[in-house]
Amino acid sequence: MAIEASQTSSTVKQQLVDQLPKRFKGLKFGIQSNQDIVNQAVLEVSDRMLYDIENNRAPYRHGPLDPRLGTSSKTGLCATCLQPLQDCVGHFGHVRLPLPAFHIGYLRYVVMVLQNICKDCARVLLTEPERRQYLRELRRPGIDNLRRSQVVKKINDQCKKVRACPRCGAVNGTIRKHGVLKLVHDKFAAYHKSTAQKKAPPPGKRAFDASFAEATKYNPELEKHVRKAVDDLNPLRVLNLFKKISPTDCELLGLDPAEGRPEMFLWQYLPAPPVCIRPSVQQDNASNEDDITTKLAEIVYISGLIRAALHKGVAIATVMEQWEYLQLQIAMYVNSDVPGLSQPGFGKAVRGFCQRLKGKQGRFRGNLT
Template identity: 40%
Template structure:
């Protein structure tokens, strides 16, 4: 992908507004200059040149006084640095968006063939009409988001596909559980008995797992499953999640691609004996994803 050169305008411009959003994988790639694919940092040569497409590739800038950036040709004091990106083998939860992910999962149907918001068509149309008002303040939108979440929490059966939906909550470090049958265990419905049949057979051979049988009704959702659900959310339901589909989508809250900061942010320190270098902690952490 060829990056466009920034050119100053001849006419004066006025900033109309500032928008904050979540970068999508496509936007991360657009902001970057190269993809990082090599785990090694240096070539096996006496000069210890950085490996091409590695974390110290000089196309992301330079952190040495005697070397120039190969992207802009500037030295250490003039080069502002350039970003790279890493494609993750599997999607992961972002700790900063974790609560938002749980709230969205609570608001939508977890059936992969439906994934509609848990509101009737009449209620959804009412909220859509209110959200079309461009003059809504932040506090009004926040209150409306809270109201939608409270309403969807009380819905046990999807009004669109009829599938059962339960409580979504955090269960451990960056883990999400869906207690689908939480409100139906006391009724002893046939569907619950069918699910627990296999567990009842296991209890006969190992009575010690009797106390853990209840966990058979709990689904632990991994990031890949959540990403597939978020990708399937209809565009007309995204505004009901108080998100702007033109700027960010729910699937952008799941990390599939990482930005790699410029080399000047992650300087390599040459040891006193000049037998090697001490690498920045961020560089070493990023290398673990390759």
């Protein structure tokens, strides 16, 4: 009995001996870079087809329902980790976009950055003494987030007033939203607002107007609109501007260049979520697909059309129209509640990612209890 008791006590002691629990040192929120999106993905979603009818309705490889992205079936196995639904958390894919697109969630911040930088040389619109003064304030040891935000706001207010770049002398005007996902640069906003054009044209205005000479020659109707012409800031041009921003200027914009840069606020690669969060509802000889899955297939399809159009040299007007439609679909994929995105009379409203997270029925309040 004594031997058995000692064995039992040693067994209990062994069960109590354990490693100390790990503790989180910190939690950091940020935005993913293109490399992060590609690294976390197990495949590129490049085919819009969902099922292969000739192969017993098996999911298409490299399609939105590729088995390597996980499974939504209770009897199926994930092709990546070979685990059933209850053990597989799912795996991400990515869609490679033919042209960059604005991120609907960061559009306001993109406008702010564009207001602060020169639209020619991409330098922050501050003189050298002002740059040094603001950098000293931002780099002060122990500065808190509230004080940092106030300094960045002062920089933004000051840059809005600058009309000529202190470095290259280029004319800079107002950044405006034109529609839901379109940005324009009105270089000569002050000149346009002057009554009866009493002000003398600013430098570069005549050269800007002369750039439309060839177009007005073939279409005289354009001549009355040339005076109010603005510069289009499409995502490709904005991306190239943001890439030229120096690390020091990133600090003046309120960013840590080691953690994130302004070009990360535009889509170049789109994450494709695991299948388990967008399950297919199987019916007799068909299936009812999730909104995210159908929208993902549509984005892949339009991306293929644009890629083929660029390869064949299709008319630029056609490419621009498809590009705008692609941006609209990506915005609805993220947040379909933005005013102006959904058009009445086109079926039921699409539920984007934001709609799945917020509200009483969202993931946070509805599931994490």
